[in-house]
Amino acid sequence: MSRQKLERLGVHLPLFPATSVGSFPKPDYLVQARADFSKGRITQQQLEELERKATAFWIAKQEELGVDVLVDGEQYRGDMVAYFAERMPGFTQGGLVRSYGNRYYHKPVITGAVLWPGPITVGWWKYAQGLTAKPVKGMLTGPYTVMDWSFNEHYADRKAACLALADALRQEVQALIAAGCRIIQIDEPALSVRPEELPIAIEAMHRVTNGLDAYFITHACYGAFEYIYPAMLDLPVDNFDLEMSNSGLDMLALFRRHPFTKDISFGVVDVHSHVVEDADTVRRRVEQALTVLPKERVWVDPDCGLKTRTVEEAIEKLRACVAAARAFRN
Amino acid sequence: MTLILSSTGAYPRIGDSSELQLLRRTAALAERGERTAADLADAENEMTRKAMEEQVRAGVELITDGQIRWYDPISHLAGKLAGVEINGLLRFFDTNFYFRQPVLIARPQRLQPMIVDEYRFAANALGQLPLASEKAGKLAVKPVLTGPYTLAKFSLVGAGGDGMSSLAAHAEAYAEALSEELRALAEAGATFLQLDEPAILKYPGDWDIFAAALAKLVTARERVVKSGGRLAIALYVYFRDPGPLYERLAALPVDVLGLDFTYSPNLVDVVASAGSPIPLGLGLVDGRNTRLEDPSAVARTMEKMLPKIAGEMAYLGPSCGLEYLPRDRAYAKLELLERIRAALAGQARLQRGRSHTG
Numbered sequence: 291m292s293r294q295k296l297e298r299l300g301v302h303l304p305l306f307p308a309t310s311v312g313s314f315p316k317p318d319y320l321v322q323a324r325a326d327f328s329k330g331r332i333t334q335q336q337l338e339e340l341e342r343k344a345t346a347f348w349i350a351k352q353e354e355l356g357v358d359v360l361v362d363g364e365q366y367r368g369d370m371v372a373y374f375a376e377r378m379p380g381f382t383q384g385g386l387v388r389s390y391g392n393r394y395y396h397k398p399v400i401t402g403a404v405l406w407p408g409p410i411t412v413g414w415w416k417y418a419q420g421l422t423a424k425p426v427k428g429m430l431t432g433p434y435t436v437m438d439w440s441f442n443e444h445y446a447d448r449k450a451a452c453l454a455l456a457d458a459l460r461q462e463v464q465a466l467i468a469a470g471c472r473i474i475q476i477d478e479p480a481l482s483v484r485p486e487e488l489p490i491a492i493e494a495m496h497r498v499t500n501g502l503d504a505y506f507i508t509h510a511c512y513g514a515f516e517y518i519y520p521a522m523l524d525l526p527v528d529n530f531d532l533e534m535s536n537s538g539l540d541m542l543a544l545f546r547r548h549p550f551t552k553d554i555s556f557g558v559v560d561v562h563s564h565v566v567e568d569a570d571t572v573r574r575r576v577e578q579a580l581t582v583l584p585k586e587r588v589w590v591d592p593d594c595g596l597k598t599r600t601v602e603e604a605i606e607k608l609r610a611c612v613a614a615a616r617a618f619r620n
Numbered sequence: 621m622t623l624i625l626s627s628t629g630a631y632p633r634i635g636d637s638s639e640l641q642l643l644r645r646t647a648a649l650a651e652r653g654e655r656t657a658a659d660l661a662d663a664e665n666e667m668t669r670k671a672m673e674e675q676v677r678a679g680v681e682l683i684t685d686g687q688i689r690w691y692d693p694i695s696h697l698a699g700k701l702a703g704v705e706i707n708g709l710l711r712f713f714d715t716n717f718y719f720r721q722p723v724l725i726a727r728p729q730r731l732q733p734m735i736v737d738e739y740r741f742a743a744n745a746l747g748q749l750p751l752a753s754e755k756a757g758k759l760a761v762k763p764v765l766t767g768p769y770t771l772a773k774f775s776l777v778g779a780g781g782d783g784m785s786s787l788a789a790h791a792e793a794y795a796e797a798l799s800e801e802l803r804a805l806a807e808a809g810a811t812f813l814q815l816d817e818p819a820i821l822k823y824p825g826d827w828d829i830f831a832a833a834l835a836k837l838v839t840a841r842e843r844v845v846k847s848g849g850r851l852a853i854a855l856y857v858y859f860r861d862p863g864p865l866y867e868r869l870a871a872l873p874v875d876v877l878g879l880d881f882t883y884s885p886n887l888v889d890v891v892a893s894a895g896s897p898i899p900l901g902l903g904l905v906d907g908r909n910t911r912l913e914d915p916s917a918v919a920r921t922m923e924k925m926l927p928k929i930a931g932e933m934a935y936l937g938p939s940c941g942l943e944y945l946p947r948d949r950a951y952a953k954l955e956l957l958e959r960i961r962a963a964l965a966g967q968a969r970l971q972r973g974r975s976h977t978g
Contacts, residue, residue: 384910385946386634390709390718391691392647394634397716397946399910439716441910483714562708 292528292553293586296505299472301425306576306590307358308615309555311509311531312429312475313370313595314363315604320344324368341366342417349421351605356612359473359589360426362418364597370431370477371439372398378458380404384441399441404454406461412469425473428466432478432508433459433498434491439480449490456497467504475507475531482510485517492524499526507531507555511594515541520548531555533593535575536562545582554583557593558614559607564599566606572614580618590615621926622933623964624681625957628856628878628903629764629814629941630693631671631686632950640947643667643688664689669745672761676751678954682762682812682935685742687943692719693766693816694774697735701728701797705778713818713859715908715944722771723778724790730797736804739763743809762854763810765801767817768794768833769826774819787826791833799840806844806851813841814854814878818940821860827868838873854878854901858940863890870896880939881921882906888921895928903939905956910949913956919963936960 296303316324320340327337348363367373375381375398384399411429419426433455437448445451459476466474476498481491499506508525511533515522519541522530530550534541534557558575559567579588590611596604633643646663649655671686690696695706703726709718742761772790805813815837820830837853844851855869856878862869863884869877878901881887891900902925904918926934936957942950 385636385948387632387716387946388634388943389716390720392644392651394644438714443909443911483711 301472305619306615308612309359309591310361311595312361313597314348315597315601317344355609360424362414371436377410378404400444402444404458406458409465410462412465428471428474430476432476433494435478435480452490452494456494460498473505477509479511482513482518488518495525519544523551529553533557535560536593539578542582553587555589555591559592559610561592561594561596567610572610576614576618623961624935626682626935626937627675627680627684628937630943632943632947633667633688635947673749674951676749679958680954682760695720697766698722698771700734702731703728722775724775725778728793728797730800734801736808740808762812762814763805764814767815768798769830770817770819788829791829795833795836799836802840806849811850812852814856816856818859821857863887866890876901882939892924897930899931899933900929901935905938905953907938907940907942908944915959915963918960919967
């Protein structure tokens with residue numbers, strides 16, 4: 291069904307499309323430039339030039355490796371929620387809170403009605419797509435995750451905040467589609483944190499995607515999926531991009547009990563490990579996937595964004611994904 | 621009814637000012653080898669004093685040390701036990717906070733104190749706070765321990781931990797270690813211990829394991845009392861609606877039951893209907909969101925429950941530790957507690973006046 295949808299959208303993909311989840315590590319020169327920009331040592335324009343350079347590097351690298359559906363690598367983003375919160379009216383930057391150890395971040399606060407400010411990601415998508423003939427995914431953070439990772443001082447409750455965000459993000463999706471984007475990934479890593487709120491996430495995703503003509507993917511990770519499966523299949527997307535390897539492919543047991551009915555971007559390399567998986571390890575993971583999933587539905591990618599790895603590790607992990615996809619395709 | 625204003629655990633260790641970033645700076649420099657372990661301990665001491673001073677200034681009467689030295693609620697305790705190694709990061713319930721997961725390579729054993737020294741430091745520091753002298757005799761420090769079941773639930777078994785195959789065995793081993801710590805805390809002068817068991821709300825099917833592990837600590841508490849000591853155990857549960865387990869929780873042999881009221885608006889009615897045979901910790905101030913509650917509204921909510929709580933005593937506090945909030949909001953949430961108590965007293969006066977004139 292979804293493969294037919296892709297064909298109808300003019301996206302022709304081989305079996306086992308190789309892709310990646312979204313983020314890639316920033317080269318050292320960009321890390322330095324972001325630090326310089328935060329201290330006022332370089333201009334926004336100077337920073338953007340380096341972000342474009344890094345984006346072009348990753349597009350070229352993905353093409354060289356043979357990735358089928360590309361991402362822009364999010365070289366211009368810091369945190370996946372703060373990036374949108376900093377651009378959407380209704381948000382205020384909050385004070386510092388700790389995420390772990392000695393790491394802190396500014397958690398956004400919803401202090402007014404959240405609104406779409408005009409295109410947020412479209413410019414970057416157009417730039418990245420302009421560098422390649424292969425499809426580039428549009429990349430958004432979903433309304434449930436933006437809500438869950440923000441404080442809410444404006445809306446009556448979490449649901450009201452989530453649905454308001456959905457209405458705003460729908461306009462971003464429409465803008466991406468109008469720009470020519472056909473594959474749009476809406477990340478919801480917070481999907482399983484409160485299983486009782488899954489209906490809210492599903493309702494919000496309906497608001498984002500209903501009636502819009504694109505192939506939709508959602509990425510979820512760090513999940514307690516046993517609490518939301520199979521109900522999560524009601525999320526109105528074509529493809530679930532799931533962290534599989536980090537949990538020892540535990541989810542396959544769930545799929546055996548209740549068939550997985552969507553396309554899947556199957557995480558075959560662990561993004562939290564410095565060790566690059568060998569070909570046999572990745573091949574065995576895909577073989578395991580094929581014991582419960584039809585080959586027409588399986589995409590191959592890393593577990594999650596690769597931004598926490600070094601540039602070299604990210605490239606090698608991506609190479610392992612592509613090699614596995616090609617081996618099974620042939 | 622005595623209403624004690626209480627913290628519920630952690631307090632932010634950072635703020636926006638340079639002064640309040642002392643610990644962050646020192647830890648970063650220590651990671652690079654540019655500061656010593658003693659420098660880091662000094663920074664922790666300083667930020668602990670500040671966390672305590674802010675709690676007292678906000679009007680809190682039963683304070684904590686802010687758990688400033690804790691990497692997280694799991695590894696800070698488990699990592700001090702023999703037989704435990706500390707592994708990678710895992711999300712802490714539905715928060716955006718990550719803890720390091722313990723790996724059991726042998727039966728966990730307490731060969732050294734876990735938080736006794738931290739408690740002693742805090743108890744001494746309280747006496748030296750300038751504001752504390754005005755409230756002499758009304759303030760106390762409570763140590764906080766994560767409970768044996770929650771520690772066990774988040775532990776893995778590693779190579780060498782073959783004899784630790786079951787969750788019950790993990791919980792029992794942690795309970796024994798924590799029981800020793802409980803006795804040491806009592807000897808150090810603690811009279812009120814907060815024991816956090818948030819995991820039981822998420823995994824109620826483990827009730828028997830949870831209750832058996834808790835029983836070991838209750839036994840340890842009884843021994844303290846029998847030998848002339850004094851120690852109350854306050855069991856705190858949070859990060860999920862405790863309503864479905866409420867009556868079983870309230871029947872446990874602990875001295876206080878602390879509840880998170882932010883996950884279900886129905887919990888107030890559950891408590892008001894069933895009552896409580898023991899004093900309750902009322903987590904009515906949301907420790908996870910920056911929005912400040914209306915003191916009058918919270919007071920009205922409390923009025924429904926207070927007459928049903930045994931012991932003529934309740935503890936009003938945040939729904940959980942406050943490290944999930946920016947520092948200014950954490951302080952504002954604690955300040956709210958006194959305003960809620962004042963609103964409650966005002967409403968009670970109003971009602972007495974009405975009944976008098978009526």
